[in-house]
Amino acid sequence: MAWNEPGKDKKREPWQDGEPPDFDAALKQIKDRLAQFFGGGGGSGLTIAIAVIVALLLVVALADSFKQINESTRGVVLRFGKVNRIMTAGLNLKWPRPIEEVLVVDTARVQSYSAQRVRILTSDENLLDIDFNVQFRAENPQQWLFGARGPETNLEQASESAVRQVVGSNTMDKILSEERTAMASAAKEELQRLLERYHTGIVVTGLNFQNLRPPEKVQAAFDDAIAAREDNQRFKNQADAYASKVVPEAGGAAARVRTAAEGAKQSAIAKATGDANRFELLLAQYQKSPVVTRKRLFLETMQEVLANNPKVMVDVSGAGNHMMVLPLEQLLRNAGAAVTPTPNTGRTTLEAPAVSASPAAAGRSPNQDPLRAPREPRQ
Structure with a gap:
């Protein structure tokens, strides 16, 4: 039997009197209670209260319909929880909450992420512990807020992957050499490519290798290798400095030698040309008068040969005795007699020029004065 079928058990019916409740009476009772709460009299007090509430709601909604966005930020507008548009800098209009909500993202602030002791296997099967730092900022606010797994997680995984790929493809010597900056730039490009693939909305502004070191067990050998590399670079710098100093000096000396050689060349050419011209003129005179010219x-x-010759040539082949008076002062001055001190007494010795006579005079006795010739007897 159904619950509303007539029967003896009247308690099973929802209404004891068999009639539905009076909703008008219940509504009137609620109005009366609200009027008593706001202190009004009857329906007029309730109307005023409702008007005040509506006015307050309108003021709040109007105030929530404007959103100021700064120059360094962007606003992501969510309409019922779904991305609707991106707000730019300035005063923007929107629907009040809960219809639309604005999430502000700072796109100009540069943030930093650091990784410590990331162990990487190089291409020559050596281990390196690397510390690196990444500087980044949010470029796409929508992808930054709603990217897969969140921006920090994506950046951490992508940065380690990029560094492992770039560093792992090089040898330890190449990594520790002067190409470290180039590898950091390559790792930055690889990281940016991965972040764009994951749609993270992140732009990498810098990536730096802060510390590259081997494990502690091989640290001593590693330090020796670094010291040797630094010594090598220092010796190269010293050699370059020496070359920079010596090469210009050698160039100047070579230029001076070339200039002197060029001057000697021009002088020799001029002298040879003058001699040739003189001989041509002499030839013309010789052809006119050979005997006189010879x-x-x-x-x-x-005259040119005997002008400065200290020896005196005397012709005694003729007959008769002759008295020869030699100009010793003039001979000594022409010969430039050497004055040498004796070792013991300090006296000076004058070296007179040699005097050559004819064979007839040479046959005299050594006691006879060679400067005095025999006189002819008087008659």
Whole structure:
């Protein structure tokens, strides 16, 4: 039997009197209670209260309809929880909450992420512990807020992957050499490519290798290798400095030698040209008067040869005795007699020039004065 079928058990019916409740009476009772709460009299007090509430709601909604966005930020507008648009800098209009909500993202602030002791296997099967730092900022606010797994998690995983790929493809010597900056730049490009693939909205502004070191067990050998590399670089710098100093000096000396050689060349050419011209003129005179020219050339040659000769040539082949008076002062001055001190007394010794006589005078006795010739007897 159904619950509303007539029967003896009247308690099973929802209404004891068999009629539905009076909703108008219940509504009137609620109004009366609200009027008593706001202190009004009857329906007029309730109307005023409702008007005040509505006015307050309108003021709040109007105030929530404007959003100020700074120059360094962007606003992501969510309409009922779904991305609707991106707000730029300035005063923007929107629907009040809960219809639309704005999430502000700072796109100009540069943030930093650091990784410590990331162990990487190099291409020559050596282990390196690397510390690196990544500087980044949010470029796409929507991807930054709603990217997969969150921006920090994506950045951490992508940065380690990029560093492992770049460093692991090089040898330890190459990593520890001067190409460290180039590898950091390559790791930055690889990291940016991975972040764009994951749609994280992140732009990498810098990536630096802060510390590269081997494990502690091989640290001593590693330090020796670094010291040797630094010594090598220092010696190269010293050699470059020496070359920078010596090469210009050698260039100047070479230029001076070339200039002197060029001057000697021009002088020799001029002298040879003058001699050739003189001989051509002399040839013309010789062709006109051979005998006179030969004699003049002979005399000029003998004068030039015997002018500074300290020896005196005397012709005694003729008959008779002759008295020869030699100009010793003039001979000594022409010969430039050497003055040498004796070792013991300090006296000076004058070296007189040699005097050559004819064979007839040479046959005299050594006791006879060679400067005095025999006189002829008086008659």
